[in-house]
Amino acid sequence: MADIIALKDTVTGTSFQPGTIEYFNPDVGQVATLDILYDYDSLRQTLDRDALSSNRETTLWRYRDLLPIAPDSPVPPLAVGWTALYQTPRLAQDLGIQQAWVKDDGANPTGSLKDRASTMVVAHALEKGVKVVSTASTGNAAAALAGVGASVNHTTIETIIFVPAAAPEAKIAQLLVYGATVILVEDSYDTAFDLCYEMCISENWYCRNTGINPYTSEGKKTVAYEIAEQLNWQAPDVVIVSVGDGSIISGVHKGFVELHKLGWIEHVPRLIGVQAAGSSPLVKAWQNNMAAVDMQAEEVHTIADSISAGLPRDRVKALRAVRETKGAFVAVSDEAIIQAIPTFARLTGVFAEPSTAAIYAGAKEALKQGYLQADERVIFISTGNGLKDVRRAQESVSGGLRVQPTLGAVRTALKNR
Numbered sequence: 001m002a003d004i005i006a007l008k009d010t011v012t013g014t015s016f017q018p019g020t021i022e023y024f025n026p027d028v029g030q031v032a033t034l035d036i037l038y039d040y041d042s043l044r045q046t047l048d049r050d051a052l053s054s055n056r057e058t059t060l061w062r063y064r065d066l067l068p069i070a071p072d073s074p075v076p077p078l079a080v081g082w083t084a085l086y087q088t089p090r091l092a093q094d095l096g097i098q099q100a101w102v103k104d105d106g107a108n109p110t111g112s113l114k115d116r117a118s119t120m121v122v123a124h125a126l127e128k129g130v131k132v133v134s135t136a137s138t139g140n141a142a143a144a145l146a147g148v149g150a151s152v153n154h155t156t157i158e159t160i161i162f163v164p165a166a167a168p169e170a171k172i173a174q175l176l177v178y179g180a181t182v183i184l185v186e187d188s189y190d191t192a193f194d195l196c197y198e199m200c201i202s203e204n205w206y207c208r209n210t211g212i213n214p215y216t217s218e219g220k221k222t223v224a225y226e227i228a229e230q231l232n233w234q235a236p237d238v239v240i241v242s243v244g245d246g247s248i249i250s251g252v253h254k255g256f257v258e259l260h261k262l263g264w265i266e267h268v269p270r271l272i273g274v275q276a277a278g279s280s281p282l283v284k285a286w287q288n289n290m291a292a293v294d295m296q297a298e299e300v301h302t303i304a305d306s307i308s309a310g311l312p313r314d315r316v317k318a319l320r321a322v323r324e325t326k327g328a329f330v331a332v333s334d335e336a337i338i339q340a341i342p343t344f345a346r347l348t349g350v351f352a353e354p355s356t357a358a359i360y361a362g363a364k365e366a367l368k369q370g371y372l373q374a375d376e377r378v379i380f381i382s383t384g385n386g387l388k389d390v391r392r393a394q395e396s397v398s399g400g401l402r403v404q405p406t407l408g409a410v411r412t413a414l415k416n417r
Helices: 040-046 050-055 058-067 089-095 113-128 140-151 169-177 187-204 216-222 221-231 245-261 279-286 315-324 334-348 354-369 386-395 407-416
Strands: 004-009 034-038 086-087 099-104 132-136 158-164 181-185 240-243 270-276 328-332 377-382
Touching: 034 040, 040 132, 040 245, 058 270, 086 221, 089 099, 089 334, 089 354, 089 377, 099 221, 113 132, 113 216, 113 245, 132 140, 132 187, 140 158, 140 169, 158 169, 158 187, 169 181, 169 245, 169 386, 181 187, 216 221, 216 245, 240 245, 240 354, 245 270, 245 315, 270 279, 270 315, 270 354, 279 315, 279 328, 328 334, 328 354, 334 354, 334 386, 354 377, 354 386
Parallel strands: 099 377, 132 158, 158 181, 240 270, 240 377, 270 328
Antiparallel strands: 004 034, 086 099
């Protein structure tokens, strides 16, 4: 276990002692999300990077010495993390870059990277003796919490989920199958987020909401740990990830920064965040050199529901991640996202939901704008499985070859395809 030395407000830099604050600096507001800080000098002295190679744990808990969960505390049994990192030469060739890999986090138990955050939050809830954990989500974080909550059999944790009523049916069905209590909010994700938080405070539930709960970043940072270890501790030049609330890109950033502080990698990669053009407040803030505290909620419209956010909740950390690494934010159209679904799958073998397919379109845009160079080694983080939104995948492709049940008909169809 890594001992927490402070919780630091990302806006004012105020530090709080562990246990004195839960979600954000109340004197500033929700924008002042928290960084969980450790004694990195001490960890550098006591931890052995190369000893990880003999660790037989094949989940994110292989990094337990760098996580804020006590060694004897129970953790959810679902095998979250240690997902495959695929080298994808055809993707590299298509884009004209030196090397490309896809980190397939859609292979997590509930189909998305959000499982990392939820297993961390539920583990912390078990330590605290919490009985109700709640979150607001467009689908993936909700499924992650519902699935991880359902897996816990040594105590009872009730999960209560707030989702926009317009969320994809497949995602809502997944929540119900896991047995979560699902509140379908007849409004936007941002409204559902606020309603969830208000209920958590009123009813003394534990709030998993992205950005507000600092333990979500502690789970998400493990994807960076895995990428570095799977590359034999040779950090890539660039990591590309889709962005909604900003919690994933900030978690990726924290993971690489911590590895660099420990001396386990030589540099922190540049981070490129991809947003849908119809939901791109971070792109605009970055382009205009705007401070996160000055951002205002805006109306958003995109088919990529997982990255739809009018006011990103982890906006301070997300902007910091891109600015500190000299990366970039780019925006891509819904049309480009739809076209990217089959292209990304055919180049990599990874079936991704729209929000993940956006990273292929984003790489094209980053190359066009000069944010990505031909001689670079690039990681693409696939954050969600394509089965999360089959309807959009169906829109991206045409039907098969319909034939009569004869060999002649099959041959004719193949000849004329």
